[in-house]
Amino acid sequence: MSGGSYVEAEDLLRAVYEKLRAVPADDPLALAATHLVRCAMDGVALLSQPESSTANEILGCARAAVTVATYAVREVDGRDRRDRAVLPG
Numbered sequence: 421m422s423g424g425s426y427v428e429a430e431d432l433l434r435a436v437y438e439k440l441r442a443v444p445a446d447d448p449l450a451l452a453a454t455h456l457v458r459c460a461m462d463g464v465a466l467l468s469q470p471e472s473s474t475a476n477e478i479l480g481c482a483r484a485a486v487t488v489a490t491y492a493v494r495e496v497d498g499r500d501r502r503d504r505a506v507l508p509g
Contacts, residue, residue, distance in 0.1 A: 426468035433461045433486070436493055443496060453492030460485040 437457045443450035463482030 426464055429464045430461060430468075433457055433464065433489075436489065437461065440493065440496070447496070449492055449499075450496050453489050453496060456485045456489040456492065460489060 437454065440450055440454040440457060443454075445451065460482050463478045463485065466478060467482065
C-alpha cells in the first residue's frame with residue numbers, strides 16, 4: 421500500500437467508526453463492529469509507519485478486521501432499513 425492508500429483507508433475507517441458510534445450501545449453487533457473498525461484503524465496507522473517492525477505482522481489481522489467490520493456494518497444497515505420499512509409512514 422502506498423502512503424495515499426493508508427490515508428484513504430484511515431479516512432474510510434474513521435467515517436464508518438463515527439457512523440457506528442451513533443448506533444445504540446445495546447446493539448451487540450454494532451459494538452463488535454465498532455471494536456473491529458477501531459482495531460483496523462490502529463493497524464492501518466501502524467502500517468503507515470515505515471519504522472514499525474510489527475506493521476507487516478498485523479497486516480493480516482487488519483484486513484480480517486476490516487472484512488468482519490464491513491459485514492457487520494452491512495448487517496446493521498440492513499436491520500436499520502428493515503426496521504424503517506416496517507414503521508408506519
